[in-house]
Each structure stands twice: as C-alpha cells, then as structure tokens.
Amino acid sequence: MTTLFELNNLTLGYDLHPAVHHLSLQVQGGDLLAIIGPNGAGKSTLLKALVGQISPLSGSIDWCGFDRERIAYLPQLSQVDRSFPVTVKEMVSLGAWTQTGPFGRVRSRHRRKVQDAIVQLGLEGFEQRLIGTLSGGQMQRVLFARLLVQEADLILLDEPFTGIDSRTTADLLALIHAWHRHGRTVLAVLHDFEQVRQHFPRCLLLSRQAIAMGDTESVMTPLNLQRARQMNEAFDEQAEFCAHH
C-alpha cells in the first residue's frame, strides 16, 4: 500500500485553542479507518482540515501527490438545509459535480450513475420526493447515494450513523465494505465501539493528540480509552502559549 497522505505535527483549532494538537500520522491508500475519541477530541475538526474547510494553526498535511478533488466528504446530517426545495434525484445528481464541474451538463452516463445509486441505496420511488419530506435514515441514504455517484478515492464520513436505525446502518456499512473491497480509502468518525470492532480493521484513537493508531483491537484497550478521556479533560481556558510550536 502507498501513503495517501501524511500529517506532519499538525495543530488545528479555534480561537487559538488546539482541537487537534501536534498530530503526526500516515494514512495508507485502501485503509478502512475508524476515528474514535470523546466529544471535543478533534475528530470532526480533523476531517474539516482534510477537505480544506479550516487551515492548520501549525504543521502541515502532505498529500503525497493525491488529487484532492478525489475526496468525498459527508458532514454531520444537521448541516444540510432540508427545507430547500430540491428532490432526491437532484440531490443525488450533485454527486456528479466532480465529473461535470460547476457548469457542465449532466449527461446520460451521469444520469445512469445517479439512477444506479438510487437503486443501490433502496431509494426507488423516492426520486421526486423533496428532501424535506424524508426521515433521517432516508436522508442519510440520499447522502450516501450522492457519495456513490462522486466515485471518490478518499471518503470521509462524519458520524454517518447517528440517529439511524439498525437496518439502514447495516445497509450503509455494507456499502462502506464494498468501497473498501474496491480499494477506496474510507475514514469514518464513529462513537459506537462495538460497530468499530466489528467493521473497521484499523482505528485512530484521538483525544486532541493521537493516543494510538493501528489494528482496532490493539488500539481499543481499556488503558488507551482511559488515557483518551483524561487527555480530553485537560482543556484549560487560561492555558499559556504552546512551547512546541
């Protein structure tokens, strides 16, 4: 496997407080990696930095020649304005953006991909429904269908199963495994430890710093999880400037 990207002493944060502090690691192409850690550990912040939505306070991300347009990102559900009057089909069609660009035509081959994705995610019959009329689980299927159409090589998922029933979760996990089998790299922020143990061979335990990264069983030890909780509680409003800039 080749290195897809490398974090070099990366610090990310808000109002100068580090949400991710001096993180250095490598992610290999084809990895199926869960990112776990307590609330406020910097998991979502890390994904936002990978898609370029926030800039590092210090350190860098080395993409090792990987084309960043080949990234697909699923943020937390609440950040989509579901009152906007677009249909399921239109929403899924946006996945073709990476092929059509902002101004190009959606051609018949794109429309076929969209229809295939709709079928694969069990959304047949929902094509003309407005996204505002969908349940949380149905909406998540729509967003996964959009990811499917994007055909990205690196897929970043931020808490993709929160508030989703077990059947939908199982379907979406099957899709993630299919991506993995096809050699795509998937990074998913998750909270369900059992789910991580069952479905994700590798894991990053984050608590502003990397507590451990590697095979899931060797990372998710009681000692590491205890350390993650303690590190997370070290937040200090009166903290001095970091000496290891």
Added chain:
Amino acid sequence: MFELLFAPFAEFAFMQKALVGCLAIALSAAPVGVFLMLRRMSLTGDAMAHAILPGAAVGYLVAGLSIGAMTLGGIIAGCLVALVAGLVSRFTQVNEDSSLAAFYLISLAAGVLIISTSGSQVDLLHVLFGSALALNNEALLLLASICSITLLVLAILFRPLVVECMDRQFLQSVSGLSPFTHMCFLVLVVINLVGGFNALGTLMSVGMMILPAALARYWVRTLDMMLVAASVVALACSFIGLLLSYHIAWPAGPSIILMLGACYVVSLVFGTQGGVISKLKRPRHLSA
C-alpha cells in the same frame, strides 16, 4: 376591454416606458428574491435596499438627477456595505446579519443626512419612492442591462448557487466557488435593488424581490416552479399595478407593490402548499 387594459400603453409613451422598465425589474428581481428567501435572507434584502441610499444621494449631489450617477453611487455603496459586512463576519466573531445591520444603519443615516442637508424634500421622495412613470431611455437601458446581466449570471451560477444555499459544506468540499458565488449573489441583489429604485424607490424595490418569492412558495413545491411562478406573478402585478396607477391615479410604485401584497395575502389564505385554509382543512391521507 381593450380600452381598459391596453389603451394606456398604446397611447402614451411614458406608460410604454414604465411598462418596459417594470417588466425588466420584475423578470430579474423575482428569481433573485427566490434565492434570497430560500437562503433566509429576506430581511437582508431590505437592509441592502437602505444601504444604497447614500451612494444614490452622493450621485445626485454630484450630477443632479442623472440616472447613471445615482445608479453608480448606489451600486458602489451597496457593494461596499455587502463586502465590509462579509469581511467583518469572516474575520471577527460577529455574524453576517448583525454586521450587515450595523453597516446598513450607518449607511442609511449617512444617506438621509446627505439628502436632508444638501437636497430638498422632493429629492428625498424621488429616491425613497421612485418614479416609474418618469423613466427615460437612459433608465430603460440601465434596467434592461441589469435584467440581462442578472439572468445570465443566474444561468451560469445556478448550480453553485443552489448548492451554496442548501449545503455549503458540500460546495466547499468539491470546489472553491463558495465565497465567489456568495459575493456574486450579493452583487446581483445590489444591482437589482439599484435598478428597482429608479422605478419603485429604495424602500419598495425590495418588495419586487421578496413578495413574488414568498407567495410562490404557497403554490409550488420545487425550485424551478418557484422561479417561474415568482417571475410570472411579478410580471402580471407590474402590468396590473401600472393600469391601476393610470386609471385611479395612484402612484405607480406603491400600486405595483400593493398588487403583489394583495396576491401575497390571497396566497397566504388560499395557497395549496401550507396556506391557512389548507392547514385548517383536515386533509384526506393516502394508504401508503
């Protein structure tokens, strides 16, 4: 019937010019208003309408009642307020709506001060309420240009604009067009308000944006139909408003906006998509 509906436009050049000008405003402002409403920025449109006042006033002071100078002044003032408000919200803790409110109030106060100290009540009334029946060729050319530019930019930026409104994070993840799209949209709002104030005045030009969009939402569900419905209603109300103005001797701008207001109230009551009566009715439901 012909006398009632078409004779004023057939007989009088000033009515023809008013019609052409108002139709141009309607055709471009209504779709912009749909996006403004869907972005929950309806009141931002109102704020921007006030923000253009000092620019128009300075244009008037420099060149008199010149459409070109007042328009240019209005565009500069409006874009400046939008840009500064956007920059302040990006680099400080203040939200864009709060910083916009602060800057439009400063701008409005400056505009009223300039007009009050250097002009007359008549000038102030012209800028605040417009004069649709006094549009000249220069103004018509301006309105037609604004209409063409708006429709062209909306056609080109349609997809980024929809995604920017609905799922900004997705747009940011697939392209760097988010800030550009946002700024282009604000510029469209400004130029349409500036175009509108020649005919309808700064205070009412925003009505041509927001009212058609708001009432369209009571009748149709999808974005494309909303754009069509808002434009058709804006065009129809411009036509009827001008007729009312001619036959009953009402001022043209308020007549048009009141027509839109009447349509809005009717839609609010009878609209099939969430109107009052449809809410009160106990709807039959489907089996699956």
